[in-house]
């Protein structure tokens with residue numbers, strides 16, 4: 139049954155929704171390639187499904203085709219993104235679709251990659267395949283927002299996160315835990331969905347964090363640890379230094395400390411000598427560009443107050459998660475306040491999402 143707004147049936151929408159769910163689950167785990175979902179249907183029955191492989195290959199269409207035990211001839215394929223049509227590391231998906239005599243292809247939106255964009259429609263049509271695009275377009279645009287930002291701006295998609303007490307404290311030397319264990323799970327989920335996590339050496343030396351993803355079975359998807367450390371003050375006894383291996387740690391510095399540099403490089407860290415600007419700080423935009431170039435597509439910033447403020451002031455976050463506890467925190471001898479609530483309410487206010495998670499309140503701001 140078609141709706142007034144478009145020519146797609148409720149069954150089409152149901153199958154595309156499943157394809158979008160498949161893509162959503164794998165999002166953040168497909169490297170340079172976008173996460174795509176694919177559903178193959180014959181006589182209204184699902185005969186196969188596919189997702190982009192971990193790291194970006196094989197493509198979802200390839201997986202759905204090769205996972206299928208039934209005759210593909212005259213089947214209908216639902217794909218969340220335009221199928222690829224060029225020879226890259228794998229042959230074009232359009233070719234695979236034609237070869238397997240799939241008779242209809244519905245996809246949500248065109249790819250933004252100029253090598254692919256818009257060409258598949260005519261390639262498939264020329265091969266007598268019934269093609270339609272635009273099915274659940276709004277949902278797909280939302281899903282691929284980060285991919286579009288990556289390709290258009292050549293920057294990572296940036297998520298910020300901070301945990302604060304009811305009285306807006308983000309650190310106190312007498313009371314370390316701020317939010318609930320349930321909120322920790324959401325933090326680890328964000329880490330799973332990001333390929334890089336950024337902090338300063340100040341936070342590293344104060345908190346000695348692990349910065350990994352501790353969801354059962356997902357440890358191997360922990361993000362690369364990225365440390366801003368102008369004067370190379372990083373504590374060599376910290377957990378992060380002890381667990382450096384295989385370039386899992388990137389340190390931006392502007393230091394001549396040869397011994398410390400060679401120690402860190404020998405351990406397997408990537409050290410990037412980054413010039414400072416007239417304020418004797420790193421230009422964050424330049425750092426983000428470099429991170430994008432070395433493969434960080436989704437970045438989580440778990441900064442302290444100062445780093446978070448710099449990102450907020452420049453409206454650099456695409457999303458910002460505020461985890462607020464229902465309890466006040468005692469201040470002790472040393473404490474740090476969160477001083478950016480005003481910036482959030484003026485510059486980000488419009489797009490708030492609020493929910494309760496165990497004893498905490500979560501507020502998500504989006505640009």
Ligand SMILES: NC(=O)c1ccc[n+]([C@@H]2O[C@H](COP(=O)([O-])OP(=O)(O)OC[C@H]3O[C@@H](n4cnc5c(N)ncnc54)[C@H](OP(=O)(O)O)[C@@H]3O)[C@@H](O)[C@H]2O)c1
Pocket residue numbers: 299300301302307308309316337338339340341344345366367368369418419420421422440441442443444445446448474
């Ligand atoms: N509750 C939470 O969610 C949370 C999360 C993270 C951290 N924290 C807490 O926050 C506290 C630290 O907060 P903070 O505001 O004092 O520090 P911060 O934001 O972690 O780091 C600030 C320092 O990082 C360096 N830095 C920041 N931006 C830079 C740039 N663009 N270029 C070069 N260097 C830059 C500067 O070092 P220099 O002074 O050397 O220039 C600056 O003083 C810690 O106690 C930690 O426990 C809490």
